[in-house]
Amino acid sequence: MKAIQLFAALLIGGAFTAATAAAPAPADSAKAEKIYKATCMACHGAGVLGAPKFGDKAAWGPRVAKGKPALYTNALNGFKMMPPRGGNPALKDDEVKAVVDYMIAKSN
Template sequence: MRSLRDTSLALLALLAADPTAAAEGEQIYVKACAMCHNAMPPKLGDKKAWEPRLQQGKEALVATVIKGKGAMPPKAGNPALSEKDIEAAVDYMLNQVK
């Protein structure tokens, strides 16, 4: 199992390699995720709340967004989001807890 540090470093490397993807991720976050994740847990940037999710890995988080979980509907309530869009938003959110 990857350590939290290893997972964080891998995610940061991906974002650093493609700054355009990071910008797209932020835009998708603002449009599809911010309304909830700025008010409800796990809040954007809350390292403690995101720690267990980081341990699941990016693939598991993307799958959770696609399927939905708890109060979060599938694809964050936007069926037009592609898997690439969701990955970009997840990358952006994870980058906020580096």
């Protein structure tokens, strides 16, 4: 019986850890915002060359509907007029993805 209780505790603890790890930490959000302002805002702030404007739910909706993997791929590799990594080749993959997540969250 104790083995079952231990297993259940591990499962519950693991699920809690996975759920809390999926939520971005405030520090990550602040970093994503800083990167957005330094790299992405030049185009996404004003909608330059068809870039969806920051916070524009109607513009982001169809893009979000395609799924985050598609948005990540476009942001990492470039899409239409957008250069790879928003023109900042120094950004790491996880930083680009964090900014995509940040922009999506602000458009809901």
